[in-house]
Amino acid sequence: MKLHVLPQVVPDPDTFRSAPPPAPAVWHMPPAPLARLLSLGDLDSMIGWGVLRSRWISVVRAGRSVPESEYTWPRRQINDGMESVVRAAAITTLLQQGSTVILQSLQRTWRPVATMCRGLSREVGVPVEANAYLTPAHHQGFAHHHDPHSVLIVQTVGTKTWQIHEPVFPDPLEHQNWRPDALGSGDWDRLRHGKPTLETVLHPGDVLWIPRGWIHNAYATTEPSLHITFAFQTLTPYWLAKEVVKELDEVVELRRELPWGAVRDPDRLRETCAEVMEQLGRAMAGLDPDRLADRLVEAMRPRFLEPDRAPVTSALADDLTPGSRVAMVAEALHRRRCLPDGGARLEMADASLTLGPPAARALAEVLESGGDSWCALDLGPELDEAEALEIVTQLIRAGLARRV
Template identity: 35%
Template sequence: MVWKASDTSVIDIFSVAEFDRLISSGMTGPGRIRVALDGGIVPRQKYVLGDRQSDERISTYSSPQSIAKLTRQGATIILDNLHIFSGSVSSEVRRLEFETGQKIYATAFMTPAGKSGLQYHHDVQSAMLIQISGSKTWRCKSPVVTDPLLDEEFQPDRNRDESSKVILEATLHPGDVLWIPRGFLHSGVSTDESSLHVSFAFEVFTKYWLVEQIIKHLDRTAEHFTPLRQDLPWGTRMKEEGIKSVITDVIRDLSALLPEADAGGLLEKISQSMAGRPSEPFLATSSFAFPATITANTPVVMVTEAVSQVERVSGGKVVLTIGSFKMGIIGPAGKLIEEIWREDSTDPWCAKDLVPAVDEAFAVELVSRMFQEGVVRRHTAGPELEHLDPTDHGASPRSGQPAVPPGPEFP
């Protein structure tokens, strides 16, 4: 599927200049950068600073000169985990995760004019490609492996099917988007201009995965599962018939025992496995050392996707989950922040909107902390917001409540 993004600002999430900045920093070492040439992956020794095992201190840094040389030879430069290094891509990933409920990973691909990065291959995750600069022609074929599992990475010698027909051919220009479902063979070639695109891969969970998780998290201490703890007969591995026999026995045992599994206990453990580690918001770390000046009228916008969950707990406390960090707010301030979060609006607001439900000084302190944690950002357009004096009107435009002690709590 190919479409033109309705909002052309989508190409602003990344740029050739930022790509160059990341490469020239040398910080994009192994695990962060790959190089593809002539349809295959180039060994990392070809582009890291240390070319000997003893060069451990610098072997994790890439060599910009070596990468430039490979680029001149027609290599595609691939930046993995782009969402970790680029603030704008990080924000886009968090937004997509918020809207889809799926974990997402971003990767950038830069290919010189007239060159191809990788030969036909499939991915084990569905991907959304956004063309950032230049253009690239994509050709897609039907799957050789339908819905490949995570351990079924493309094997060139086994999975290639050169006889299959091209079912989609499209040239992407800046702002164009291509969706490639997992398993579909695809290959891209730059046109007469170089190409830069960003790929967003969507984490996949299958019923195979769920079966593995159910087996993994069975209550091993439960009495009815004790048969699974027994040794296999000695010598089983030596005889094919013996292996077949124990496989039959275990399948029979599982059929009888699985109905006894504690669905509630499995739910909690499997939910944790699916949730994984929440995406961290992109922080302006320097704001903790050099705090930005936030006043009662400073316009801010809620970064909805920075908060993965909002919970109400006992005592009227509202807890925001921000990556691996939790922020608790007690009293009416928590309720107001939850309302703003659920509105999911880009409309600006300010600390004074929380008055008189909470004290103005506390409102400013709270918004300042939310700014530091990446939960709100400055609204760049327009001057500071002007609000009616709450002492004259008895309520703020947002809260509509009389002044009460804030009872705040946030770490």
Template identity: 30%
Template sequence: MLSLADLVGDEFPARRAVFRPGAVPDPGEIASVADIDRVLTGSGLRAPGIRVVKDGSVIPSAHYTSPSTYGYAGLDDVVDPGKVVRLYRKGATLVLGTVNLLLPRLHELCKTVERDVGHPVDANVYVAPPGARAFDVHCDAQDIIVIQAHGAKEWTLFDDIVPNPGGGKLVAPEGDGSTYELRAGDVLHLPRGMPHLVRTAASASVHITISVNTLTWADLLKGFVTDLLRSDEYAAALPMGAGLAERVQPMVRQYADRLAAALTEAATAPAVHEMIYSRPAFGEAHQGGLFSQALLGAPIGPSDRISLRPGTWPLVGEARIKAGDRTFRVPGAVAAACELLMSGPAKVGELAGDPGEAVKIARALVELGLCAPPAPCP
């Protein structure tokens, strides 16, 4: 599996664009045209999973959905492949959002990048016909890594980086910018806030955008402060009487100081870990092979190598492992082995002094879904 360094080299995060021609030798291994066809035509895709855009405008989903039935449930937002393809032929760009959840190899890559950057990562796929322009010049709130998967696409980048771009926005940069033509296998990294315009020329295009959904200090502090403000102290009513604002204003500093002291006390290392990695934005770790392992099983030996699944961020206690919204009560030896694997892959035999015990520990971590089935050592 490709790593972050394979995609962008050593320049991440960069405060300038990084263009790496041919960095991905076979982009079809990540997401092929056949994979995207299956998502569009054979997955029962629903409207939230796709946007259809043309000349800067989003086409309402009613133009490409049809009523459908799943079992006994009537649904009115199921994507109609025929309608989508007709819109594409008329010049519309298809945007498959968070499509890594439907493409296992792309999901594994996102989770591998996520492990390197420490922030949530997901991916969109953009399918554009020749001569298309989906969006006007805009900037994104994320660092993005673009992988050209098929055809070619022209990216015009502007140096007027917008600091702290929030949700991203349309911009009107000065100058002509710098233009890059991406062909299959090329990679382009844009820092968050860099304005850009994307177009196709004579060729149709499929590109993958891996988004690093940057967590901010506001995200972290808001979580702690929200929890603290639920205490009885802050549920007390403001005083009654005339001139309320004038009476309360001198007291604000007092409550703010208490809140700051409580925040400092609450922000222990385990609490910060949980506040960050339990966020829904991180989603589930890469779960490829989980069912096959449960159904078929596979022998595990002391010489096999084992590692945490990409996107697994465990919080380990003496006899507890918490990963996302799941908590497992486990023997202390299993918890200790999980903590060891947080530093990187290891041989199964290194998980315990006794080889038989080490195999039992490895099997437990695999069955919990925290570790992928081990690969034999070379």
């Protein structure tokens, strides 16, 4: 696989992809491309128009979440549900007070970041999401905490100091959130007064890798800070084991009721636990790992971003000719499945495109062409001119190709 996006954020993308660093790391990348992902002017555009929904934003003040009512209009009926719209003036006031503003799910609301998330997802093989954090000078959002997923921090504006400490709870799962009350006094002393494993000041273009579980604490320096956090979804043997258990819902003995009263009698419950564990062992021995893998591939598809289908009005355009140059959009393709008849199914996160054998043969080479341009005429002699033009049109509308 040719990598296009990872080289923008890490110096050794092949190594990063095959073996993500187990400890935090900082890389100084060319600042201009990363700074263009999100600027203060971009934030003004998103917030200042007065149409941003409350679900796309949150605010943190002194380490605590600010109630939504402080920065939104009262909830009102919008389409089929009750929603709130962000008040831009309230956000300005909160920033003046030192609050951190968080733009959530940027993979859904800001195209440059969405494009980066699509590319990262394709190249690392797991869904990637993004939030942005705007912090006024000399302030911080969240204090010491860990995340249950690994993140890449990309600084786009200003500077921010980061202190990274070794995990107290290694490899937390998604439901194992940061719990300050569970830390002993020794842990707190280490976090507050001990020397961090890594301390660094990020400038525009700097990238910080924080593996899940590592404790971090960050604060803006003498100028406002804006950074993007790219979060990599965590897939673990624990997750896979839960999916395996879901395959057992057809096993009759596992659907039977437990004995009444067992949960009130420790001795009886121990016996019941042992019986169920034996039943699980027998049931799992009969599972088909190929069937499970196929199901999980299909179940994971919607977790990846669907292709960017702009312009959506391409269905109305009639100026595409056999000589029009196009290029494949590699990050839009989730999987290419070969069919028994020699055709192929191109699967995206939210749709699929089935090709007959001639079209599959004609497209075999261009599907691997990366960003190289080609045209419908290049699909001969497998397809005649009209057939080739129709295939190119379908690829553009599916988001699998773009005009160049």
